[in-house]
Amino acid sequence: MHRFSFNLLPEKPKELIEKEEQRESVSLYFAFLPLIAIVLAIGAMIFNEMIVANRVQVWKNSESERDVQIESYRQVVLDKYEFVEKSNLLLDQVEKDVAPERFFELTDQLLSQYPFDVSIEGYGRNPDGSFDLELAVTDLNNVGSVIKAFEEVPTVVVPNADKIVSSEVENNIVITVNFFLIDEDLVQEEL
Numbered sequence: 236m237h238r239f240s241f242n243l244l245p246e247k248p249k250e251l252i253e254k255e256e257q258r259e260s261v262s263l264y265f266a267f268l269p270l271i272a273i274v275l276a277i278g279a280m281i282f283n284e285m286i287v288a289n290r291v292q293v294w295k296n297s298e299s300e301r302d303v304q305i306e307s308y309r310q311v312v313l314d315k316y317e318f319v320e321k322s323n324l325l326l327d328q329v330e331k332d333v334a335p336e337r338f339f340e341l342t343d344q345l346l347s348q349y350p351f352d353v354s355i356e357g358y359g360r361n362p363d364g365s366f367d368l369e370l371a372v373t374d375l376n377n378v379g380s381v382i383k384a385f386e387e388v389p390t391v392v393v394p395n396a397d398k399i400v401s402s403e404v405e406n407n408i409v410i411t412v413n414f415f416l417i418d419e420d421l422v423q424e425e426l
Contacts, residue, residue, distance in 0.1 A: 345384050353381065370409070371408070395413055
């Protein structure tokens, strides 16, 4: 069988042929476009898993560590809050306490009014807030005068002789006077 190689249809114009070729190449690009999109999406997922997800996990870990640390401080804050509240309850009592310089002013005042020789051997403050003053006198008869002088001071409360010791070596008598000092404002209120 023999074939003839002639075409009965008229030949297409060149512009139409170029348009068809361009359409074929564009459709080829559109055919590969979903494949390229899938590859890019897989690349984005891998990037997300490797880089972003690790950073997010680090941030979450640091946030949970911070929360644990804050939670550990919460108990400390509650404990200290109770301590501060108890301290604030004592504020009125502490403000009523006597300044230590008043103790020294009182001893200077008392020592200057004695007609006999008196020297300070020691002094201190007891846990109950009372003061101790050790005075050395040369005569046993002067011990009563020392206690009487303390009783005459309005800011001194409950003066008493804690102990009286005679020292033959130093030839004197040491008397320990225990007393409380009160604030001058309280003395004015009582009058």
